[in-house]
Amino acid sequence: MTAQILLIDEDAAERRSMKAAIEAHGHTVHLADTVHAGIELFRRHGDTIGLVLIDAGSTDGLDPTVIPLLGQINPAVPVIVGTAEGATETALNAVRAGAFDFLVKPITQERLIGAIESALKIHRTSLQGRTPRRARSGSVSFSDVVAASAAMSRVVELGRRAAQSMIPVMLEGEAGVGKELVARAIHAASDRSARPFVPVNCNAISPSLIEEVLFGNEQLPGKVMEADGGTLFIEEISELPPAGQSRVLEIAQTGEIHRGAQQRPAKANVRLILATNKDLIEEVKAGRFREDLYYRLNVFPITIASLRRRKEDIPHLIRAFVERFSLEQRLPRTLQVDPSALALLTSFDWPGNTRQLENAIFRAVVLADGTSLRERDFPQIAAQVNSHRGSAIGIDQHPAVPEQSPIAKVQAALAERAAAFSGSYSAPSTGFGGAAQGNVIVSTDEAGNVRKLAEIEEELIRFALKFYRGQMSQVARKLGIGRSTLYRKLKDYGIDPDDPQRDAA
Template identity: 30%
Template sequence: MPESKAHILVTDDEKAIRNTLQEILEFEDYQVSTVESGQAAIDFVSENPIDLMFLDIKMQGMDGLETLQALREKGYEVPVIMISGHGTIEIAVEATKMGAYDFLEKPPDLNRLLIAVRNALSQKNLENENRQIRKKLPKIQEIIGESKAIEDIKTMIEKVAPTQSRVLITGENGTGKELVAKWIHEKSPRSSGAFVEVNCAAIPADLLESELFGHEKGAFTGASEQRIGKFEQADGGTLFLDEIGDMSLDAQAKVLRALQENKITRVGGNDSISVDVRILAATNKDLEEEIKAGEFREDLFHRISVIPIKVPALRERKEDIPLIAQACLQSLKKRDISFSSVSFSEDGLQALQQKEWSGNVRELQNAVERLGILATGDKITQETVDNILQTRDLSSEDLGKLADETEDFQDFKEMAERVFLMKQLDKHDWNISQTAEAIGIQRSHMYNKMKKYNIER
């Protein structure tokens, strides 16, 4: 028995052919619609769901191949069986290259026709099943940890993800705020929509409005064409405003208005554009302190922090460090065969657990990669950790020595700044972008300071 009431569209400019195919297919318990031209087929598909299409090659106006090409360009993936009374191998090959499922000559053999229909529908069902399976598979890495703090966050994600509530995720740099945001999106009804991320700290204030709301052609110097902003890109999905505490007050006012009205206006434009967006925001700053200092709008804070989630620092969940370290190493093994024989000893994991990790999970990930590369044997032991990850803390004694070496306050500040930058670069495995982000300065400033203090790896 064929699939119950699969919907088939017959497109042919010969009424007799349309009627014949309709009678055959309806007898086999399919739902059948007919149209007489390529444009009519495109219009029909745009308004009605169908499972399969018969498409005549030779038609008045837009022919079958042109119609097939137009369907594919518009993103319609419905299987298409081409039919023609003047079939040639060349035409069949061309149709197949353009995405046709099969090719039948007129008048079609009844058995051949029904087999082609069943096979095409079976393939469509299989593709749909695979699509659903892929949708259910997590596309993002797991939140690793068994500590109470992490279990509480996982429970909170399960509760808030199905809602439309806005969430403010707080925590230090490197704790995994973005990962929490991605899981909220993944487990939400919007998971089939886009997850669009904006790093508010990485975009200059004068460009942030255009980044968020888009701009019209000619809106400003360099705007040579229309640009769709992040709000529109996230329509039907989730917009993640990372480091929202670094957003200028002017941009905050415009974001607040967009959240109040669910509408945006492109820079240089006049039309209001409705958007359906869920906002998730993150910051490493204390926004309530920023409000007191006049750096953050209180009304926006209350808009974005309906549900607050605080991601703990790694030092607050040290019991998770061995799990995270081993997961990082497993990830490296999948990516690079040179890590395949490397593993941790128990005392090696304990040594990692005893460190402070002020750079949190990000710093630990970098450290595990460094240990895997530089370890002399297959085991990463306590000795390996101690030798490769030597601490370079700036103690009060070190500061005292610096103070003894100079009587000039400016010289002392510069010497201390150089030591601080060296320590931070080492912590982030000399990744300039990550280091600049962690200490809250622009990457260009980081390069300038490295040049000023003659800092090299």
């Protein structure tokens, strides 16, 4: 079936070759040489375009607000992002932002057309009245929160307690862990459940517009007034500009808001629930977040663990998503999940957390051609898991042994070397052509004393940057620290985060 496709790419040669390949399969292609031009074209023809294909390889990279903006114009249209080889973080960020798929260059024609046809199938499904995503409503309750793990059971317990009061709640955790779901459950369990729940994501709004969106002006009421009597959920509060932080502090302290040129402030009768994927105390230290606002808002913190830290939740989430999407797609019966597929999905680390898992299940359900989901229905996940397993074998040489924490690895190595009185840790073969052979982290100084932990930490980070070829997400995950913590340490040790391999060991 012929479809209209919007192709956004700055490279004229790539535009021509991809246009020819797509049109050879009977589709119509609209071209744009900049993101701005592409968005304007999409605004004009969003009702007829069935797919957006956007290149993320420009000199400035892909603006994180682009995919959410496309979704605001027409949420039913899937977006595919093209990334350069090795740009894993760009691809993951695109998926987290809502991209349907990503293509790694060089892109084969078979892969390009396969991704396009899969995305168009989902678009046609939405046009037939089958909702591609369930819109969260205020009726979400704690029973909707999968809490098989002790970590999530604790989140539910704290959430129920928070619902009984009006104090601000701070939800902490990586992107995609389900902070909005928990916020909605808190709202639904509170005495404000009959009033509005209004979410605002500061990461999806231009900094110049955040204040107007939140607080309004003389013509527009703004989200604060829209949430009157209910709950205002501000996601990624760390991205709020300084002026906006001051106004949120005013609401938290006085329950009032100044709007436009009005002389008298208006009452802001809202319950505040905030969310962040950053370490706010580090943001305070760096001068990016007001200290008084931090202590005013961080009254009742609830930390939601990443999905890789609570893998016992994954099978339950999979079944819940499969049941939900089978119902939404009006399938004759709920799809089953093959044990091999369940094992594959449970073994994956899910850097995009629950949101990424939900997107993967949705895609598989829509494209399923049988009565059950099998391992082959998750080709991207299988490729990443197999790649990780291959690397693990090359690194550890013992794939059956559970991975040690970074500290445990260092302690074990130091103990082994201490026993042999060598005083150093020699890195094993990396499996990447021996690139890391010869790397040594010395544990004692020339006088025979144990070196300072900070010195060894710096060397370990530099080694990890080289070992994982500057892939920041993987470096942070393998070192057992958050990305924000890793970037802070890079700054402390004078390592350029934009070119970390240059300063690697």
